[in-house]
Amino acid sequence: MKFQAHLPHREMDSGQELKEMISCVLLYYRHHKNQKEIAQHLGLSHSKVSRLLKRAYGEGIVRVELNLPQLPRLETALIEQFGLRDAVVIPGGLGEYTKEELGWTAARYFERVAANGIKVGLSCGYTLYHTIKNLREHHFRDLKIYPLSAESTLTLVDLFPNTLVGMMAAKYRPHVTAYALHAQLIAPLEEIDRERKLLLQNQEIRRILEEAGNVDVALLGIGSIGRDTPGFCTLAEFFGVRPDQLLALEVVGEINYQPFDAQGKIVEREELRKLTSRVLAVPASRLRELSRQYGKSVIAVAGGAKKAPSIRGVLTGGYCNILITDEEAALALLDGLPSGSHP
Amino acid sequence: MKFQAHLPHREMDSGQELKEMISCVLLYYRHHKNQKEIAQHLGLSHSKVSRLLKRAYGEGIVRVELNLPQLPRLETALIEQFGLRDAVVIPGGLGEYTKEELGWTAARYFERVAANGIKVGLSCGYTLYHTIKNLREHHFRDLKIYPLSAESTLTLVDLFPNTLVGMMAAKYRPHVTAYALHAQLIAPLEEIDRERKLLLQNQEIRRILEEAGNVDVALLGIGSIGRDTPGFCTLAEFFGVRPDQLLALEVVGEINYQPFDAQGKIVEREELRKLTSRVLAVPASRLRELSRQYGKSVIAVAGGAKKAPSIRGVLTGGYCNILITDEEAALALLDGLPSGSHP
DNA sequence: ATGGATACTGAAATTAGTTTCTTGACACAT
DNA sequence: ATGTGTCAAGAAACTAATTTCAGTATCCAT
Numbered sequence: 001m002k003f004q005a006h007l008p009h010r011e012m013d014s015g016q017e018l019k020e021m022i023s024c025v026l027l028y029y030r031h032h033k034n035q036k037e038i039a040q041h042l043g044l045s046h047s048k049v050s051r052l053l054k055r056a057y058g059e060g061i062v063r064v065e066l067n068l069p070q071l072p073r074l075e076t077a078l079i080e081q082f083g084l085r086d087a088v089v090i091p092g093g094l095g096e097y098t099k100e101e102l103g104w105t106a107a108r109y110f111e112r113v114a115a116n117g118i119k120v121g122l123s124c125g126y127t128l129y130h131t132i133k134n135l136r137e138h139h140f141r142d143l144k145i146y147p148l149s150a151e152s153t154l155t156l157v158d159l160f161p162n163t164l165v166g167m168m169a170a171k172y173r174p175h176v177t178a179y180a181l182h183a184q185l186i187a188p189l190e191e192i193d194r195e196r197k198l199l200l201q202n203q204e205i206r207r208i209l210e211e212a213g214n215v216d217v218a219l220l221g222i223g224s225i226g227r228d229t230p231g232f233c234t235l236a237e238f239f240g241v242r243p244d245q246l247l248a249l250e251v252v253g254e255i256n257y258q259p260f261d262a263q264g265k266i267v268e269r270e271e272l273r274k275l276t277s278r279v280l281a282v283p284a285s286r287l288r289e290l291s292r293q294y295g296k297s298v299i300a301v302a303g304g305a306k307k308a309p310s311i312r313g314v315l316t317g318g319y320c321n322i323l324i325t326d327e328e329a330a331l332a333l334l335d336g337l338p339s340g341s342h343p
Numbered sequence: 344m345k346f347q348a349h350l351p352h353r354e355m356d357s358g359q360e361l362k363e364m365i366s367c368v369l370l371y372y373r374h375h376k377n378q379k380e381i382a383q384h385l386g387l388s389h390s391k392v393s394r395l396l397k398r399a400y401g402e403g404i405v406r407v408e409l410n411l412p413q414l415p416r417l418e419t420a421l422i423e424q425f426g427l428r429d430a431v432v433i434p435g436g437l438g439e440y441t442k443e444e445l446g447w448t449a450a451r452y453f454e455r456v457a458a459n460g461i462k463v464g465l466s467c468g469y470t471l472y473h474t475i476k477n478l479r480e481h482h483f484r485d486l487k488i489y490p491l492s493a494e495s496t497l498t499l500v501d502l503f504p505n506t507l508v509g510m511m512a513a514k515y516r517p518h519v520t521a522y523a524l525h526a527q528l529i530a531p532l533e534e535i536d537r538e539r540k541l542l543l544q545n546q547e548i549r550r551i552l553e554e555a556g557n558v559d560v561a562l563l564g565i566g567s568i569g570r571d572t573p574g575f576c577t578l579a580e581f582f583g584v585r586p587d588q589l590l591a592l593e594v595v596g597e598i599n600y601q602p603f604d605a606q607g608k609i610v611e612r613e614e615l616r617k618l619t620s621r622v623l624a625v626p627a628s629r630l631r632e633l634s635r636q637y638g639k640s641v642i643a644v645a646g647g648a649k650k651a652p653s654i655r656g657v658l659t660g661g662y663c664n665i666l667i668t669d670e671e672a673a674l675a676l677l678d679g680l681p682s683g684s685h686p
Numbered sequence: 687a688t689g690g691a692t693a694c695t696g697a698a699a700t701t702a703g704t705t706t707c708t709t710g711a712c713a714c715a716t
Numbered sequence: 717a718t719g720t721g722t723c724a725a726g727a728a729a730c731t732a733a734t735t736t737c738a739g740t741a742t743c744c745a746t
Contacts, residue, residue, distance in 0.1 A: 018412070019434060019435065019436045020436065022411060022412070022434045022436075023434065023436045023437050023438075025409060025411070026409070026411075026434070026437065026440075026444055027437065027440055029407050029409060030409065030444070030447060031440060031443050031444070031447070033440070034701090034702065034703085035702070035703060035704095036701095036702075036703090041438050041439050041440065042436070042438060045725075045726050045727085046702095046703075046704090046726085046727095047703095047704075047705085047725080047726065047727085048724090048725075048726080049703090050703060050704055050705090051704085051724095053703095054704085060410055061409065061410050061411065061412075062407060062408070062409060062410075063407070063408045063409075063410065064372050064405060064406070064407055064408075065405070065406045065407075065408050066368060066369070066372060066373065066404065066405055066406075067403055067404050067405075067406065068365060068368070068369075068404065069361070069365070069404075091362060091365045091366065091369070092362065093362045093363065093365075093366045093385070094366050094369065094370065095366075095384050095385060096384050097369075097370055097374060097376070097384065100374050101369055101373070101374070104373060104374070377731090377732065377733090378732070378733065378734095379731095379732075379733090387696095388695075388696045388697080389696085389697090389732090389733075389734090390695080390696060390697085390733095390734080390735085391694090391695075391696080392733095393733060393734055393735090394694095394734090396733095397734085
């Protein structure tokens, strides 16, 4: 179909595009015209108006601001009751999506406390995965990112520290240093101590583990124990420790692969050795020390009513100094206190 | 169909509603779920999610911010070239909608310069209509609002000062005082002077006119002359003055019902008396005096390439000290200057 | 209790908005 | 010239969102 005349060159310089975009934005958002009308009056097609508006959003010409009523009462109560340095409580009622919102909030928090050149440590879990997913790209440089622990399996689908470290490093590419910890501790139980010793003789592993115990900002997930909770329990079963056993030993949760009871005390029982001896981790006691140091942020991120007992354990144990959680967990933690929504 | 059991009372206190709203807002705007998904996961219907989101917008929980690239170059140039106190230039290319955007911008400007208790004067026109339409309700109190002019017709559809004064007063109801000027000057031309004199002997009219000449903020439209321009030309024709005649007399525009030429000089020709003697208006010379007074804002609002000559007249004549216009008019006014969009 | 005004709901109908798909223009290599 | 990859455009197909509508519950005055 070549018999039509050449169309005149359209001068489609970027200035023209920008103007069209601005016109669309004004008419759409300020004067509430619909896209069809705008298209007609500006001599464009629907599709183009739609695309221009989308682009305007992408380029930050249009921004959506959310003015959420805050939940400071709960935050203050948490800080006071558990001696925290800071706490953030997101609204409840998000159901399945609580983790995503927790992740978003934690990401914003991290970006507030972090700075170029600091050392960052990550534990594991789905909540932290969402946190890292929500980080803005290229926001920092010269970070050093450490896994706070390493496990001996190569197959479990859970989100391991190494993976998360890689993901975070990818966000801040290319000006960051990411470290990995591998702990292939698969010997039979009676030989495991020898194997650990060998592993720890490795200079590099020792150094990484030591530096991981000294990060400026640590992001921690909190695992809970129950039949249908993935993560830690899956790992435990892999090493032959069933959730029932954990419950029988009064384990209520886990932080950085270390199981603790309702008082936040790390449970170190012989029955758990086949599990605990097979991971390499910055010890919970070290996390507690960090939490007390000036300028160190040890941030635990976890929410949902079901996690309340585990969170309580972590807070009682003093393994973090900042908590990011949701309304439901916060209410359960503070139990006596009435909800903020009933004035 | 009453044989179903009573449903348990749903505790639908406002707190619950608010929570649902917040959940929707977060999931929709922050996590980019669509309304169907949100409805499913929160156990609501599509419709409800849609309504909650709309309400959230209405209540200011969600706000849309526009970051428009500014046009300060043109503004500065206008200020310098015409000795203005301030100028605002909106983007061009809005076509039919330019007046709406001008109105919005002028409304925001007015709200910035106005304050409780001041005196406000309004001339007429569609642009000012849009300005007033865009004012936020209950924003001020104890205003005194005056028409800057009055005409002798009861039938023309144009937006007269009295109407606009009423509209503005309605916005700030009930704590404002609105004044009206009526000038029923319909006598034959030879008796018109006597009629005017009688009218002006009325104490109240004299007082209102005098106060109108002393307002703190004046909002002025600018009329242009042409075959297809409504407003002033319609009024002129009503009194038997055809647009051609106006053009022949070198009238390029009109401000507050007073025709002026390209140099901004008010045209006072015998041929126009049948028109000009039938309106009552704060004289253009008084507007010029006001413009020079400290603390008085005389704001002219007009845009579009076609209005450029009229605007130039107003600026040359010094009848305003603040101009709100659009890119097209600004470029025409500054003619030599290259456009901001070609860097 | 009873009637009626009001407000809220979800399903369905309607409208609005986005994405896909095809085409054609253009730049550049062959 | 001719092929080829990129790009942007509109039409059409599709998806998403809003509004209407009809049915109920609630509240209040009788």
